[in-house]
Amino acid sequence: MGLNIKLLEDSFELLAPQGDALVERFYDNLFNDYPVVRPLFENVEMQEQRSKLLAGLALVVANLRSPDQLVPALEEMGQRHVEYGAVEDYYPAVGATLLKSLAEIAGDAWNDELEQAWSDAYGEISKIMLAGVAAVTI
Ligand code: HEM
Numbered sequence: 746m747g748l749n750i751k752l753l754e755d756s757f758e759l760l761a762p763q764g765d766a767l768v769e770r771f772y773d774n775l776f777n778d779y780p781v782v783r784p785l786f787e788n789v790e791m792q793e794q795r796s797k798l799l800a801g802l803a804l805v806v807a808n809l810r811s812p813d814q815l816v817p818a819l820e821e822m823g824q825r826h827v828e829y830g831a832v833e834d835y836y837p838a839v840g841a842t843l844l845k846s847l848a849e850i851a852g853d854a855w856n857d858e859l860e861q862a863w864s865d866a867y868g869e870i871s872k873i874m875l876a877g878v879a880a881v882t883i
Pocket residue numbers: 782785786789794797798800801802822825826829830831832835836837839867870871
């Protein structure tokens with residue numbers, strides 16, 4: 746996928762002890778900055794949702810070196826997201842929120858290289874998820 750896998754792995758490992766804080770910041774930022782997506786989560790139990798997002802991120806990072814497994818899993822996740830109302834337009838909002846929240850939690854450890862690595866990773870992940878959507882709708 747042409748990503749800086751080592752940097753993604755190392756930085757996620759460093760942030761892992763603050764994983765709960767990360768996903769808490771994530772949804773606070775998302776709902777503040779992009780209130781348009783709030784209705785999608787109206788009937789979602791947010792405590793559970795935060796754990797699912799953290800587990801999802803951990804799964805992606807753990808499988809960056811196994812694209813054979815990661816790609817189909819992401820395509821299926823993209824398909825499930827159609828049912829959640831996650832249209833393509835919302836993906837950049839979620840990406841910006843992820844980067845903002847990672848930077849907040851990483852604090853002084855955050856830098857341009859990390860910003861680039863995570864931005865590239867999110868770009869790839871969302872591309873694959875949306876390709877999974879295209880595969881069933883065409
Ligand atoms: C890299 C991108 C994303 C990742 C890793 C991710 C991860 C997850 C995970 C792991 C779940 C739990 C359910 C499942 O696995 O199907 C979930 C649910 C959900 N996601 Fe995402 N997601 C992403 C992008 C988005 C986007 C762009 C939106 C649009 C706002 C979104 C909205 C939702 C909603 C509304 C649910 C709740 C589903 C429900 O229980 O009703 N997600 N997400």
